[in-house]
Amino acid sequence: MTVPTRPPNTSRPYPVADNSARGPESEYTANGWVPVIIAGVVAAFVIAIAGVIAGLVVVNIRESAPQAPKPAAAQSPATIPAAAPLTEAPPIVVDTAVVDHLDPLAVQRGVVRVLGESYGVADVREVKCPGEQPVEIxxxxxxTARVDGLRKTVTVTVTDRDGTYEVSRPH
Structure with a gap:
């Protein structure tokens, strides 16, 4: 059995719609592309907004993640100023909202950060602070903390009603 074939039309090898039967309204206009262009612009706008939102979420996650203390091998002696010993650490703000009591976990993280960044103490472990400390000047x-393997004490002083506090050197 053979399939009927028709000879190829060399003048028009591909089928073309015949618009002559539709009448004068079948002329080409650019209005057919307007919905496509609008859809493309809207899609690009939605993708851009989603990218901005995703970027803000990533930044918020990174800023809220606790920072690990730097290992002792990563610090060189040149980064720790020996000629100008610090007597007080820069204040740390716990939160911008008015709070009644300090969060002991946040204070413990702050103590580790201040001892590492301000005093150059690399090995700080097991920081314990009492809970329910009022936010009063x-x-x-x-x-208490384990500093270089030894049990030490640091004094925390609240400096304002916003929860800013200072951390002393370990003693």
Whole structure:
């Protein structure tokens, strides 16, 4: 059995729609592309907004993640100023909202950060601070920490109603 074939049309090898039967309204206009262009612009806008939102989420996650202390091998002696010993650490703001009590976990992370960044102490472990310390100017309390393998005490002093505090050198 053979399939019927027709000879190829060399003048028009591909089928072309015949628009002559439709009448004068079948002329080509650019209006057919307007919805396509609008859809493309809207899609690009939606993708851009989604990218901005995803970027903000990533930045928020990175800023809220706790920072690990740097290992001792990563610090060189040149980065720790020996000629200008610090007597007080720069203040740390716990939160911008008004709070009644300090978060002990946040204070413990702050103590590790201050001891590492301000005092150059690389090996700080097992920081314990008392809970429910009020956010009042002049409140002083002690936290214990294991510094270079030895049990030490640091004094934390609240300096304002926003939860800013100072951390002393380990003693």
């Amino acid at each position: 002049g409140v002083v309390f002690d936290c």
